[in-house]
Amino acid sequence: MTLAGHYSYWVTMFLMISGLYIVIARGNLVKKLIGLGIFQTSVYLLYIAPGKLIGGTAPIVAASFSTYSNPLPHVLILTAIVVGVATLALGLAIVVRIREAYGSIEEDEILEKDQAGEDGR
Amino acid sequence: MIRDLVLRVIAKLLIPFVLLFALYVQFHGDFGPGGGFQAGVITAAAVIFYAIIFGLPAARRFAPDWIIESMVSAGVLIFGGVGVLGIVLGGNYLDYFVLAHDTVHGQERGIFWVEVGVAVTVSGVMLKIFYMFAGRRRDLDQA
Numbered sequence: 001m002t003l004a005g006h007y008s009y010w011v012t013m014f015l016m017i018s019g020l021y022i023v024i025a026r027g028n029l030v031k032k033l034i035g036l037g038i039f040q041t042s043v044y045l046l047y048i049a050p051g052k053l054i055g056g057t058a059p060i061v062a063a064s065f066s067t068y069s070n071p072l073p074h075v076l077i078l079t080a081i082v083v084g085v086a087t088l089a090l091g092l093a094i095v096v097r098i099r100e101a102y103g104s105i106e107e108d109e110i111l112e113k114d115q116a117g118e119d120g121r
Numbered sequence: 122m123i124r125d126l127v128l129r130v131i132a133k134l135l136i137p138f139v140l141l142f143a144l145y146v147q148f149h150g151d152f153g154p155g156g157g158f159q160a161g162v163i164t165a166a167a168v169i170f171y172a173i174i175f176g177l178p179a180a181r182r183f184a185p186d187w188i189i190e191s192m193v194s195a196g197v198l199i200f201g202g203v204g205v206l207g208i209v210l211g212g213n214y215l216d217y218f219v220l221a222h223d224t225v226h227g228q229e230r231g232i233f234w235v236e237v238g239v240a241v242t243v244s245g246v247m248l249k250i251f252y253m254f255a256g257r258r259r260d261l262d263q264a
Contacts, residue, residue: 060152078158089250096257 008049015042027107029095033088040084047073047080123174132174139167150236151229157239164240165247177255189248196242203234 015038022035051073059068095105102110123129143163150156172180207216217231218224 058152058154081158092254096254 008045012042012045012049015039015045029098029105029107030092032107033091033095036091037084037088040080044077044080047077128174132170136167136171139163139170143167147236147240151232157236158243160236161240161243161245162247164244165251168244168248169251172251172255177252181252181256184248186252189245189252192241192245193249194242196238196240196245199238199241200235201238203231203238207231 019035019037019039019042022038023032026032026035051070053067053069056067056069057065059071098110099105102113104110104113143160146155146163147157147160148155150160168180168184171183203220204215207219208214210219212219215231215235217228219227220230221227
């Protein structure tokens with residue numbers, strides 16, 4: 001296998017690193033959640049890509065097919081997608097509450113308010 | 122509510138096709154990419170689209186909270202019911218083979234009802250999450 005032959009892994013790595021970068025570098029909490037979503041997508045790809053066989057079809061027994069893709073990673077990732085949706089909903093709910101308590105979703109402004117509160121006491 | 126005429130007309134034109142596409146994805150799920158999860162999300166997206174264009178109260182008239190909440194549990198009930206039906210007809214839990222006179226038809230019938238259950242629950246949960254986020258301020262003010 002050549003370097004280009006592993007292109008699905010290159011895409012996975014690119015998505016994973018860019019997602020991680022967004023989570024770390026952006027102060028906006030909604031953008032952080034978007035970064036988390038991109039990171040999760042890279043993990044889905046990491047699992048699904050090795051399960052695909054070239055020329056393979058969905059694993060339903062039929063006379064005209066003999067090659068089937070591995071369904072196990074797909075089922076695993078279906079669960080991961082559902083968990084991802086639940087995490088996103090939970091994260092957004094927390095962001096909504098933070099917005100109500102602090103009036104902002106920028107991390108530095110929230111920290112500033114926290115520090116000011118501590119000094120005032 | 123958005124008063125832009127173009128958006129309102131296009132929304133009314135598009136929503137039936139979005140729902141039709143959801144049905145296509147739903148019934149295509151037995152043989153290829155598709156199935157209950159995707160169809161449920163597309164159905165919910167159609168209602169969310171309607172809510173964005175025509176306002177949340179209009180969407181709540183079309184799909185009231187009690188229907189959404191019953192959908193969340195009804196889908197699980199359908200899924201579990203198919204499983205229990207397998208036991209009643211003499212197989213194991215979620216055994217599709219016993220649902221029809223021969224194996225292949227039993228499989229088709231079983232996966233169809235399981236996908237229906239998944240679609241109902243997923244669209245219910247999606248709409249519930251959307252209603253809770255979108256109606257948060259309003260519900261607090263009314264309470």
